[in-house]
Amino acid sequence: MRTHDRQTTTSCGRNVKMHQITSADAGSVRLFFQELAGDSETVSVFHPHLFTPEQAVKIAHYNGLDYYAAVLLDDRMVGYGMLRGWDEGYEIPSLGLVISASFRGLGLGHLMMNYLHTVVRLRGAKTIMLKVYKENETAARLYRQMGYVLSDLNEREWKGLCEIGAAHRGCECDRKGCK
Numbered sequence: 001m002r003t004h005d006r007q008t009t010t011s012c013g014r015n016v017k018m019h020q021i022t023s024a025d026a027g028s029v030r031l032f033f034q035e036l037a038g039d040s041e042t043v044s045v046f047h048p049h050l051f052t053p054e055q056a057v058k059i060a061h062y063n064g065l066d067y068y069a070a071v072l073l074d075d076r077m078v079g080y081g082m083l084r085g086w087d088e089g090y091e092i093p094s095l096g097l098v099i100s101a102s103f104r105g106l107g108l109g110h111l112m113m114n115y116l117h118t119v120v121r122l123r124g125a126k127t128i129m130l131k132v133y134k135e136n137e138t139a140a141r142l143y144r145q146m147g148y149v150l151s152d153l154n155e156r157e158w159k160g161l162c163e164i165g166a167a168h169r170g171c172e173c174d175r176k177g178c179k
């Protein structure tokens, strides 16, 4: 059984699923990476690694401390999220995510972030970091909504930090205006 499975059936019967990527996802990951590799606009703001078939195999068969997740809509992979850094010995994981361009604006980005935050809580970590290009306003807004404080990393990038202790629950916290 996979760790951290989460499944939601929408009112129109469509099925949204998130889970940790395993070898059973190899085909889906390959197709998703192929789609990303052909989307230069997305790759210009999201390039944690190459999106080659070889990298898809590597991610699907990965068995370390870092965490790679898929969002599936009716069994099609439409999103990819990651928490990295644990393998290298860092206490604070670095978060990244991408949603297929055709499925943005549905809340899947928020869903994936909440999911990854829960994984972090289950692992006992309290802080998450990320990097985002300043020009990537959609992602920066999402991160701020989810409780990240963005500060200058360099001319082109923000560094985001989020404390995800019990008192700080991402967008819920934002909605209550407690930031």
Ligand SMILES: CC(C)(COP(=O)(O)OP(=O)(O)OC[C@H]1O[C@@H](n2cnc3c(N)ncnc32)[C@H](O)[C@@H]1OP(=O)(O)O)[C@@H](O)C(=O)NCCC(=O)NCCS
Pocket (backbone or CB within 6 Å): 042, 045, 046, 096, 097, 098, 099, 100, 103, 104, 105, 106, 107, 108, 109, 110, 111, 131, 132, 133, 136, 138, 139, 141, 142, 145
């Ligand atoms: C950032 C990203 C993951 C958001 O995914 P998403 O599934 O669209 O996110 P959500 O549906 O939860 O929406 C997040 C916000 O983006 C807005 N948004 C989504 N698509 C948009 C679009 N095409 N244009 C403008 N805003 C958009 C939503 O309205 C929402 O804002 P709101 O909460 O103020 O209404 C997605 O845009 C993406 O994959 N971008 C490319 C990769 C990337 O930038 N990754 C982060 C790199 S650090």
